[in-house]
Amino acid sequence: MIEFQKKVYNVVKCVPRGRIVTYGAVARAINKPQAVRAVGNALNKNLFKSVPCHRVIRSDGRVGGFARGTKEKIKLLRREGVKISGEKVEPPSILKNP
């Protein structure tokens, strides 16, 4: 396990149910605001059930990618009460500063 992944997972692990954060927010939280893509790469390889990587979305409001498919990601979010229209999530759900 790489140090970078550890930091990313530790942050995402703390995102509660029904709450969502952006990739950029995670990047800032680990004090590497530029490493946005790298965060996505790290989450792509995540296996742990303890880290809810489906609650991480893009800054433009779209849900973004998911290892098991975007459709599945949307399902999981809906299951938590997050409203999604098409590929976008409703603004009130988005929190850029967790």
Place this chain on the structure above:
DNA sequence: CTAATGACCATTA
């Protein structure tokens, strides 16, 4: 070692 890749982002047209 270098080069390519990607669950991104902000800017520009």
Place this chain on the structure above:
DNA sequence: ATAATGGCCATTA
């Protein structure tokens, strides 16, 4: 509103 562009960084080939 959409599309293209350049940049960023960790990982992988």
